[in-house]
Amino acid sequence: MSSSASPTSQPNSSPHIQSLHDHKNFFWDKLHLSERILEQVLSQALSAGGEYADLYFEYVSSTSLMLDESLVKSASQGISVGCGVRVLSGERTGFAYTDDLSLDKLIRAARTAALIASGPATHPVAGFNETKAPSLYPIAGATADADISAKLALIVRADVAARAFDPRIVQVRASFNDELRRILIAGSDGTFASDTQPLARMSVFVLAKDEHNTARGTSGGGGRVELSFFEGDKSPEHHAREAARQAILQLNAVPAPAGDMEVVLGPGWPGVLLHEAVGHGLEADFNRKKTSAFSGLMGQLVASPKVTVVDNGTIKNRRGSLNVDDEGSPTQETVLIENGILRNFMSDKLSARLTGCKDTGNGRRESYAHIPMPRMTNTYMLAGEDEPADIIRSVKRGLYAVNFGGGQVDITNGKFVFSASEAYLIEDGKITRPVKDATLIGNGPEALKYVSMVGHDLKLDEGIGTCGKDGQSVPVGVGMPTIKLDRMTVGGTGH
Amino acid sequence: MATQALTSPADITTLTTDVIARAMRAGATDAEAVYREGDEFSVSVRMGEVEQLTEAGSRALGLRVFVGNRTASTSTSDLSPEGIDHLVHGAIALAKVTSEDPFAGLPDYGTFGQLDPKQHDLGLFYDDVYSLPPADRIEFARRTEAAALAADTRLVNSDGGSFNASTGVRVLANSRGFTGTSRRSYCGISVAPIATEPDGQMQRDYWYSSALSLKNLDTPESVGAEAARRTLRRLGARRVPTQKATVVFSPEVARSLLGDIMSAVNGDSIYRGASFLTGKLGEQIAGENITVIDDGTLPGRFGSGYFDGEGLPTRRTVVIERGVLKNYLLNTYTARKLNMHSTGNASRGLAGAPGIGSHNFFLEAGEASPQQLIADAKTGLYVTSIMGFGVNLVTGDISHGAAGLWIENGELTYPVEEITIAGNLKDMLRNISGIANDLLFRSSTSAPTLRIEGMTIAGA
Numbered sequence: 044m045s046s047s048a049s050p051t052s053q054p055n056s057s058p059h060i061q062s063l064h065d066h067k068n069f070f071w072d073k074l075h076l077s078e079r080i081l082e083q084v085l086s087q088a089l090s091a092g093g094e095y096a097d098l099y100f101e102y103v104s105s106t107s108l109m110l111d112e113s114l115v116k117s118a119s120q121g122i123s124v125g126c127g128v129r130v131l132s133g134e135r136t137g138f139a140y141t142d143d144l145s146l147d148k149l150i151r152a153a154r155t156a157a158l159i160a161s162g163p164a165t166h167p168v169a170g171f172n173e174t175k176a177p178s179l180y181p182i183a184g185a186t187a188d189a190d191i192s193a194k195l196a197l198i199v200r201a202d203v204a205a206r207a208f209d210p211r212i213v214q215v216r217a218s219f220n221d222e223l224r225r226i227l228i229a230g231s232d233g234t235f236a237s238d239t240q241p242l243a244r245m246s247v248f249v250l251a252k253d254e255h256n257t258a259r260g261t262s263g264g265g266g267r268v269e270l271s272f273f274e275g276d277k278s279p280e281h282h283a284r285e286a287a288r289q290a291i292l293q294l295n296a297v298p299a300p301a302g303d304m305e306v307v308l309g310p311g312w313p314g315v316l317l318h319e320a321v322g323h324g325l326e327a328d329f330n331r332k333k334t335s336a337f338s339g340l341m342g343q344l345v346a347s348p349k350v351t352v353v354d355n356g357t358i359k360n361r362r363g364s365l366n367v368d369d370e371g372s373p374t375q376e377t378v379l380i381e382n383g384i385l386r387n388f389m390s391d392k393l394s395a396r397l398t399g400c401k402d403t404g405n406g407r408r409e410s411y412a413h414i415p416m417p418r419m420t421n422t423y424m425l426a427g428e429d430e431p432a433d434i435i436r437s438v439k440r441g442l443y444a445v446n447f448g449g450g451q452v453d454i455t456n457g458k459f460v461f462s463a464s465e466a467y468l469i470e471d472g473k474i475t476r477p478v479k480d481a482t483l484i485g486n487g488p489e490a491l492k493y494v495s496m497v498g499h500d501l502k503l504d505e506g507i508g509t510c511g512k513d514g515q516s517v518p519v520g521v522g523m524p525t526i527k528l529d530r531m532t533v534g535g536t537g538h
Numbered sequence: 539m540a541t542q543a544l545t546s547p548a549d550i551t552t553l554t555t556d557v558i559a560r561a562m563r564a565g566a567t568d569a570e571a572v573y574r575e576g577d578e579f580s581v582s583v584r585m586g587e588v589e590q591l592t593e594a595g596s597r598a599l600g601l602r603v604f605v606g607n608r609t610a611s612t613s614t615s616d617l618s619p620e621g622i623d624h625l626v627h628g629a630i631a632l633a634k635v636t637s638e639d640p641f642a643g644l645p646d647y648g649t650f651g652q653l654d655p656k657q658h659d660l661g662l663f664y665d666d667v668y669s670l671p672p673a674d675r676i677e678f679a680r681r682t683e684a685a686a687l688a689a690d691t692r693l694v695n696s697d698g699g700s701f702n703a704s705t706g707v708r709v710l711a712n713s714r715g716f717t718g719t720s721r722r723s724y725c726g727i728s729v730a731p732i733a734t735e736p737d738g739q740m741q742r743d744y745w746y747s748s749a750l751s752l753k754n755l756d757t758p759e760s761v762g763a764e765a766a767r768r769t770l771r772r773l774g775a776r777r778v779p780t781q782k783a784t785v786v787f788s789p790e791v792a793r794s795l796l797g798d799i800m801s802a803v804n805g806d807s808i809y810r811g812a813s814f815l816t817g818k819l820g821e822q823i824a825g826e827n828i829t830v831i832d833d834g835t836l837p838g839r840f841g842s843g844y845f846d847g848e849g850l851p852t853r854r855t856v857v858i859e860r861g862v863l864k865n866y867l868l869n870t871y872t873a874r875k876l877n878m879h880s881t882g883n884a885s886r887g888l889a890g891a892p893g894i895g896s897h898n899f900f901l902e903a904g905e906a907s908p909q910q911l912i913a914d915a916k917t918g919l920y921v922t923s924i925m926g927f928g929v930n931l932v933t934g935d936i937s938h939g940a941a942g943l944w945i946e947n948g949e950l951t952y953p954v955e956e957i958t959i960a961g962n963l964k965d966m967l968r969n970i971s972g973i974a975n976d977l978l979f980r981s982s983t984s985a986p987t988l989r990i991e992g993m994t995i996a997g998a
Contacts, residue, residue: 114636114637114638120610120889121889122625125615135590137591139592192635214811214812250810301996303998333695336740452925453925454742455697455740455742458925462928479933480930481960484958532957533958534938535996536937
């Protein structure tokens with residue numbers, strides 16, 4: 044962790060400006076980059092014309108620890124370093140990357156990306172203008188700095204707690220993964236940003252077995268946090284007991300029902316509904332190309348008036364939060380749907396340039412070897428006024444789903460699915476039996492029109508979400524209060 | 539640019555040998571290095587215009603060390619002397635914090651090997667994937683999209699056509715004397731056209747062709763036409779009522795089902811008891827019409843290779859023979875846990891312990907035509923795509939979003955969407971009532987059209 048500049052050497056800078064210098068210094072000191080090199084490479088990137096070029100330098104160190112059958116069976120560490128060069132010319136993107144940061148290799152990548160344009164050279168603006176960014180996560184003291192034995196202690200505790208929960212817990216796997224991603228972005232429009240992004244996640248997977256059945260349970264959490272985050276209510280014991288509780292519960296689960304019914308979704312991770320039903324469909328690239336089921340619906344009713352959905356990359360310590368996005372733009376809170384009306388798309392620089400919409404700081408990429416595109420950060424529904432208990436009481440026969448696996452959406456026809464991993468039948472207003480895993484399916488622009496009740500219990504997820512788009516994975520968050528949908532299709536095998 | 543290896547074969551061998559030697563000097567009792575490098579070219583064209591053009595190369599090194607029965611691994615893309623120093627000492631330091639595991643270790647002496655390319659040329663590398671000049675590569679993508687959009691006036695938009703090519707080299711070497719080099723090429727074209735219904739609703743589908751050599755790629759025109767056909771047949775889709783029904787799986791969806799079977803016979807899930815097929819070896823788990831094979835030795839196939847991720851020769855493994863579960867897919871570790879022998883299915887990424895991967899994993903074709911399977915179904919669902927991750931391998935329960943065509947009087951009628959199909963793999967394996975003759979090795983996991991009785995459809 045670089046922290047070479049002393050606070051007093053920058054008399055007029057606030058703490059967050061100070062941190063910017065720290066992020067940048069790593070690239071100057073360790074990777075021998077300089078503003079002059081960046082300018083030189085950007086000039087080459089625009090040597091065949093083009094309206095914009097940017098460089099994305101990345102240095103990621105990651106650690107992965109796994110406890111399995113009560114043994115630390117696997118430990119690994121990795122370093123990934125490289126630079127992606129992008130050139131925009133109208134709707135065209137030229138892209139090249141290199142994992143060798145020597146000047147000749149950077150220039151070669153820049154000249155390769157430059158070939159997307161075909162005209163006289165254009166010139167980067169002189170000088171860089173640093174993006175002012177908040178400090179949403181720890182710089183020093185993130186988990187990457189912590190002693191490895193302290194991380195091992197966490198997964199050992201998870202193993203012990205899961206096995207102690209119930210003698211029917213027969214297998215426990217606990218893992219701790221963290222990374223420190225340092226990025227530096229320089230654009231031909233003078234964009235200059237750097238950041239150091241910690242990310243940690245702990246996961247527990249268990250199997251429960253009785254004389255008849257075997258069942259699984261999982262729990263996990265994390266964020267852009269210090270190691271102390273994993274004490275208190277997000278402790279290894281919490282996740283171990285949660286995974287074990289789910290697995291034991293599933294031992295006696297009955298088949299989920301099949302067909303249309305009332306569905307109540309619990310708070311937190313079930314917000315994956317929003318990510319699939321509306322989130323992807325509101326990414327600006329799909330709407331610029333008119334390939335989204337939401338294209339042309341701006342200003343129209345796409346959800347019940349009780350529904351307000353935001354994407355917010357500025358929440359402290361969250362997995363989906365960023366000080367700056369991967370194009371060097373500040374992140375923000377963007378209202379996507381306000382009282383049921385579609386208000387905004389999530390955009391990156393390219394879609395903002397081409398459509399005139401605002402760049403909402405949603406330009407993200409998996410790594411230097413990937414092209415940025417509009418992606419979600421933390422996407423959630425704002426709280427309503429209903430009492431969660433009243434919501435359940437209002438259901439005659441339906442499903443109460445509190446935990447989910449992944450989901451998926453077809454952007455173009457709007458059909459989306461998400462798979463419940465912990466759900467119960469509601470009969471005559473009461474939660475009765477647990478049911479087995481089942482996929483729920485709906486139609487994005489229609490599904491949220493059936494939201495008839497919204498609880499006051501907004502909760503964000505535990506910090507485990509990873510979103511895939513065009514083969515690129517990025518960490519995201521979701522959240523939701525308890526809600527009731529008057530109609531949704533439940534894909535079980537029962538009655 | 540990068541149509542040549544970034545590093546010469548001799549330099550790579552020196553690099554891996556040196557890393558292993560340094561690890562042994564630093565205290566390792568065994569070590570294994572993997573080096574990977576590759577380059578890629580991709581172009582996408584949308585509505586006739588170039589949208590994205592990518593060209594790049596990369597390389598990285600991974601190291602796995604054993605200190606007695608403890609093990610750890612490191613990886614880096616920083617191949618400078620400091621980067622490699624960090625790789626070696628990081629791995630040794632990390633191994634010291636892991637646990638003694640009596641099952642850990644490299645494969646036993648005497649088990650290493652690889653298919654002899656002189657006797658068994660798998661034909662995995664063709665440099666013709668980069669033979670086209672850039673303008674012609676762009677033209678490949680443009681033609682694929684143009685062919686799709688020209689097929690019908692309702693095809694008015696597109697997610698683009700693409701051409702991509704890549705080559706890669708992988709070297710695996712260890713302290714027990716194994717060194718293997720594997721070179722691969724790949725190329726592909728695809729297109730995703732969008733059709734619009736009179737009421738403004740849109741449907742999208744896609745088609746692709748991929749191959750190890752440019753000469754084995756389907757023509758852009760045939761790929762475009764097939765993508766158009768697949769997209770158009772979705773127009774006007776509706777829901778069907780909730781019911782029990784016969785479901786005919788198209789090869790693309792049957793392949794996903796076979797992927798679930800592959801995961802269920804993965805030794806890692808087996809020894810943990812995390813698969814519904816744990817303890818079922820030798821039992822009749824499927825109808826006598828079902829034979830499933832994993833074969834890494836088939837020339838010209840995507841899943842073939844001369845050696846696996848631990849340096850054992852690849853082989854043909856019968857997984858299910860006439861319905862009887864014959865073999866799990868194992869690497870060295872899971873074989874030791876189960877007191878069995880590795881099936882040569884170790885898969886090795888850059889970092890971490892080897893996992894398990896299939897080679898060419900396929901269900902043997904039957905004799906009926908796909909049309910016959912549909913005709914004999916009388917009524918049911920022909921499913922052409924599924925969505926979501928609704929698979930629980932512990933119990934065998936599956937539940938997916940689905941789209942396809944409704945079968946009535948033995949014929950495909952109207953398109954169907956926004957429904958789910960659900961069942962349990964244990965039952966589904968026994969209820970396969972038809973296997974078609976249309977097995978094509980379009981990817982490393984392949985299956986023909988399948989008909990399964992008694993699935994639950996949830997819908998309107």
